[in-house]
Amino acid sequence: MALGLGSTGARTYLYAELVEIGEIATRDDVSLLVVSLDTNPFFWSTFSLSFSDFISHVLAFLNSILLLSQLNQVVVIATGCNSCAYIYDSSVDSSHGSDTSGMPALYSNLLRKLEEFVARDEQLGKAQMQGATASSLLSGSLSMALCYIQRVFRSGPLHPQPRILCLQGSPDGPEQYVAIMNSIFSAQRSTVPIDSCYIGSNNSAFLQQASYITGGIYYRPPQLDGLFQYLSMVFATDLHSRAFLRLPKSVGVDFRASCFCHKQTIDMGYVCSVCLSIFCEHHQKCSTCGKYIPKFCPAYRGDKHNGNALG
Amino acid sequence: MSTGQVIKRAKYKASVKDPGTPGVLKLTEEKFVFRPNDPTSNKKLEVEFKLIQSHKHTKEGSNKPPWLNLVHSQGSYIFELESFPDLNVCRELVGIALALNKSGEAPPAISEEQLSPAEMALRIKLLQEDSKLQKLHKELVASGKLTESEFWATRKKLLDKDESRKLKQQIGFKNSMIFDTKPMSDGRTNQVKFSLTPEIKNQIFALKPAVHQAFLKFVPSKMTEKDFWNKYFRAEYLHSTKNAVAAAAEAAEDEDLAVFLKDDEILEKEARKKVRRVDPTLDMEADQGDDYTHLPDHGIFRDGSKEVSEAQNQLYRRTLLQDLNRQGAVVLEGRNLDTETEHLKSVAEVLARTRQAESDVDIEQERRNRLSRMTQIEDLQAQDDNHFTPLCIKDPREYFDSQQANAVKTLDDSQAGMDQSRCNLSSEEAYGSLRASISKIKTMGLSDPLVDPEIALKVHTGLTKNISSTKYHLGKNSKESVLDILPNTTKDQLLDHWVCSQELLRHFWSSYPITTPNLNTKVSRLKDSISQMYSKLEEIKVTARSDLRHQLSLIVHPMQQVLDAALLHYDADKRKRNAKGQKPNGYV
């Protein structure tokens, strides 16, 4: 009688464990979330939702992201009127638990940094001319987020999957059009989705385009006292899970561009045939590249009606 | 060629089926006149070319008779000519006449472009190949929403592609050696016959410049063409019989014959010319010793027989290798003139002209120029003029400074449109309140529970509803598209309308800003079509089955939105243009 090579019970047991460990050991859902936080004082002082309510929802959201996996990472960039700054990085700040104020270390650290940032931002605003801008420096914080992500990309092959979340309320600054579009395209190139949670009253064309181009989610929560619920239901979804989930999609995207000369959002304009700069009126010479533009060369500004139903 | 007037016999046909009325067609640059042979017939015609939009004709070689079709706005005049050469003459004049009349008429933008028959055929072919395109064409052009040229203007690519595909290939020389034009000998008589075609003659000229020169020199003056060729082939024949001695003897007798036997001179000159065209910094002197024209045959012999080499007859000996090289060179050069011109004499002249074009002097001059260019010392040379301006971003600082200034300046207007009221708080107050909020949260902590359960549930159901409503018409894969649950007719209709409205919109938006009155009429025409489309969509929505109505309206909604946007823009633009006395630059 031959003795089979069949498995013994114990071996099956151990093997099953190995398989199980293998299954769990996926890093699929490990994320790096870079949050751009709108701290525009002019917006917050007139907006219906108070900044303290807003920040408390956001803090809880950030904490819940960190709760989901030990390897998750959160970076927060404050987007002010005059400057932007990193105000929180979970990979640096590893202290867990709470300090004396009975608040998680995450919250107290972030709030402290935020206070410092606001004070600095105010100083910068005073130094510059009066007549402060009402829009936040979204372009700046997007660039900072992308820089951070690039550093993570270069750190090695085992980096978490990065995504950017813009928590924005103040209206678009058309003067940042070029810079923002550049950031959007570089995010697209490095396949970093930009999610946008826009709480302002009108849709933000910039963020709509950003999310549309980079494959992120754009959503404008209609009920702001449930902000955390929106954040946790929509924006907490990791990139791995997005492959098999339905998430809100914006129906129409405003693709209008800003002209380079007056930074106005325009429907129709003139495009330099050499460098593709956009102008709202005819110029003898392109101000970007100096190329002479022949007269009577109106340009059609692209397909505004892209969000079609049948395509 | 154009005499300004052409008179041909032709039959006038009111339609393709019409057997035709025989008569005389008289064409001038202004008009055409048809007079029937039967003076009582009422088929007299006198039409100015102004009224003719385009012309078509049947092709030679097709099984159709030679027809000329002059298209006017109501139909077309068809003339059946007696022969294709007649047709060609007429066609030429019609082309000129139409072009003349068109250019003098309205601005070219609205005028129907002059189509060559080939282009017309291409368009017809494209339409036949693509049933969708045909449908669209029928819908838009036939109904007058777009003109033919407008329709095709957006499909230039399609036309270009086909154009390039059927680019005419030039027929080169045959690759076979015509040096060996074999004589036909009937065996009984001591006679050989060479059959010559113009093709072969051409080839001989190209291959043997000496023959060519002789032809130009002798033919009309000294001997007839027939005699010339007789002499030539005699020489060839002598040569091919390897009778170099006999050849030499004959050459001594007949100086004309000698010419054919030594064409090396010209070839060598050409070879030298070619060598001079090589990069002048290359030292070709060293290669001169290897001149292939002096090399023996490497043991390859014509017709496989051994050639007896005799030093004194060197002159009359051509090597196979030489012939091969020459043949190759000529074939590669290709023919650059229309050999269909049958007159041999003229061909010969043309050939000679092309060859003479570059005179030795020119070549030497060019060589010198090139030499100076290649060996120039960069510091001492004047900068070459740039034929293009390199793309450069002007001083970036200046650019960003102006951007900053512009930003501040235009902020007020750009904000005005938004219903976001610009805060009238000072920056201190604003920052103060922000700081207060932060310190409030710092002392109070987060409220617990963070979200009211009822609100959380409300948000949850709201989002879920949102998701399930977009589930169908923005579903990830096309399989679950709501289109499939619609009845087929509705689906087709919708798709047609969609394609159609896309096309209309493309034309609509591309005609802005309105710079010519012509664009103005086009836009208003398009606007009408767009509003028609709008009501059609509305109709589909209303007539749909009640259970589908919701889904359908979800699909139709964005379609109507894009149309709305166009209509709105039309109104706004019209108002603006009416209101503004002073037109902005570029606008009419």
Next chain:
Amino acid sequence: MPEVRIIAKNFMDMVASMPAMKLDKLYDNGFICEAILRSLPPLGKKYVLQMLHIDVQVTAKSMEEWVLPDGISKQKVAIDRLVQLRVFIETVDRKNEKSYKLNPTFQRSLQKLLVNGGTLPREPMPSNITVRLPGLEDLEAYALEQWECFLLQLISSNQVERPSNISSSLMKVFQRRLMSQRDREPPRLTESGFQFLLMDTNAQLWYIIREYISNSEARGVDAAELISFLLELSFHVIGEAYNINTLTDFQRNIIKDLADLGLVKLQQGRKESWFIPTKLATNLSVSLADSSSRKEGFVVVETNFRVYAYSTSKLHCEILRLFSRYATKHLLNVEYQLPNLIVGAITKESLYNAFENGITSDQIISFLQQNAHPRVAERIPSVPENVTDQIRLWESDLNRVEMTEAYYYDEFPSRDVFEAACDCAREWNGLLWEDSKKMHMVVKTEVHTHVRDYLRRQK
């Protein structure tokens, strides 16, 4: 057939198998909730978050709205897991439609954790009391050393210079499946033992801890309390000192065992004594093998099947030598050994021995890959492809013949009896081969008795 038994596959399964009462008690602790949350599949995490503030039932249907067709199975797995862990409480209404809500205890704990942060039952000791606190690197080195020491003791008790305090009875428990003890012979590694050695540290730790917990009831220790303490421990800050006096008696007993495993380091001050959690402890709650915690590799495999192992580690040498001692041959044909280097070659014979010991080619390859020397670890693949392919081929060579225990029947009295016997064997699904001409047949051992009884009855 190997017997089917319900195995607690990982820590969380052990949690899931606990009675509801005890689970609810566990969920009072925010940290345990966090650990549970982290162990969930991605969709499960999302569901917990989105239900966190909802206190009514949510229908399964409305949750399905969010899932694309490809994700249905994942959703099912996630929900099953949540229900299994009693994080979701399922109710089925009259229309047989399921709906879920979050376990209120769990919900409350997690909400609190979000708002207030978690509070450990003990604070780190102020630095003026503690002295000689080890640095993070020292601590890690200590933990690994401790762990290797434990492993050495586990596989060959007599090799250890500095035996740990783990009682021999407990050690027996750990060795239960890994070592087989025959009379008077030194203990041999079983197949599972070999596989155990090839696993990475985290997986080994899992195995040991699991054994520790499952044996706890026998030692008179409450499993729930043990799990709760272990999870709690995993949320302590690495390198901070915690006073031993804050522990209960029960916990104080356990912490000694844990110190032997390298999960904590115990230190004695002038008056107080304290424990310092190491990385091994904090890794307990991580459900995945955190590759960043992996130690530096030491193995270089060349395309000519030669293997260089740079190691001074006793355990590494021991693993390699163990193979040689107990399995007569070993994973490698060791060619020569220097103080910090072992050079050998992978040969067909050495691998056949490994396969006979129940080690699969995948395990060998993953062992070589996981322990690849940093120089080659950057390369892809870190182990040459021709070597990995050959290892797999050698293994499949062995599997060409499948052996089954069987009985051979011949000399049937008549064809009828033979055919009846064949049918009988077929009915039992145990007929392996028959030769109807010569009337021979072979049946599986399992059905031998049935066929024999049948034939007896026929007589």
